[in-house]
Amino acid sequence: MVFKRSKPLGWGAWLIAMVYPRGGFVRATRYVMHRMSRLPDDPYRVARGVFAGCFVGFLPLPGLQFLAAWGAALLMRGNILAALLGTFNTNPITTPFFAVFSLSFGHWILGIEAPLSARGIGRAFANAGEDLWRNFMTIFNDDKVQWDGLLRFWNDIYVPYFIGAFIAGFVLSVIAYYLTIPIVRAYQKARTAKAEERSEKRGRLRSAISAAAARVKPRRENGETEDSHDNT
Numbered sequence: 001m002v003f004k005r006s007k008p009l010g011w012g013a014w015l016i017a018m019v020y021p022r023g024g025f026v027r028a029t030r031y032v033m034h035r036m037s038r039l040p041d042d043p044y045r046v047a048r049g050v051f052a053g054c055f056v057g058f059l060p061l062p063g064l065q066f067l068a069a070w071g072a073a074l075l076m077r078g079n080i081l082a083a084l085l086g087t088f089n090t091n092p093i094t095t096p097f098f099a100v101f102s103l104s105f106g107h108w109i110l111g112i113e114a115p116l117s118a119r120g121i122g123r124a125f126a127n128a129g130e131d132l133w134r135n136f137m138t139i140f141n142d143d144k145v146q147w148d149g150l151l152r153f154w155n156d157i158y159v160p161y162f163i164g165a166f167i168a169g170f171v172l173s174v175i176a177y178y179l180t181i182p183i184v185r186a187y188q189k190a191r192t193a194k195a196e197e198r199s200e201k202r203g204r205l206r207s208a209i210s211a212a213a214a215r216v217k218p219r220r221e222n223g224e225t226e227d228s229h230d231n232t
Helices: 011-019 024-037 043-058 065-076 080-089 094-110 118-137 148-231
Strands: none
Touching: 043 065, 043 080, 043 148, 065 080, 080 148, 094 148, 118 148
C-alpha cells in the first residue's frame, strides 16, 4: 500500500496532519509529485487523473472530494490514484487565497455587490449555521423553519464561490494536465534507461563470469590429466 504506515496515527495526530503535514507543505508537495511521476501508467492517463483531481480539489465540496475525484477519473479514463493525489492541491495555506479570489471572481461574474469582508463572510456562515440548527430543532418543538440565512449564504457565498472556483480551477487544472505529461514521460524514460543500464551491467558481469569459468575449466582438465599420468 502506498500510504500504509507501520505505526498507524492516532486520531489527534491524524487531525493535526490533515491541517499541517509533519514534514511541512513543501515536503508533502514533493512527495505527491514524486508519487505521481512514478505511477506505472500511460502519461496521458496520469495527466487526465491529475486534471480530474486538481479540478475537484478546487471546488467547494467538503467531505466529497475523494469520491468526486474518483468518479471524475473514471469518466475521463484517467489514473484514479493520480486523481486522488491531485486533490491535495488545496491545503490550509493555499485554500484561503484561492477562496478569496474565487469568491471575488464569482461576485464579479454574477454582478453581486454584496460587501466582501471577513466579517461579512463569517456572519453569513453563522446565520446559515443558526438556520440549520433551528430547523433541526423544529422536529422537537412547534417553531417554524427559516431559510433566510441559508438562502443568503447560498446566493452571496456558495454560488459565487463555486462559479469562480469552477472557472479558475478549470484553467489551473488544464495547466497541470499539460505539465504532467512531459514530467511523467521524462521520469519513465529515465527509469527505463536506468533499468536497461542495470540489465547491461548484469549481462556483462554474467559474460565475465562465464569467460572466467571457461578459462579455468581447461586448466583443471589439464591438471587432472597430468595427475593421472604421474600416477601411472
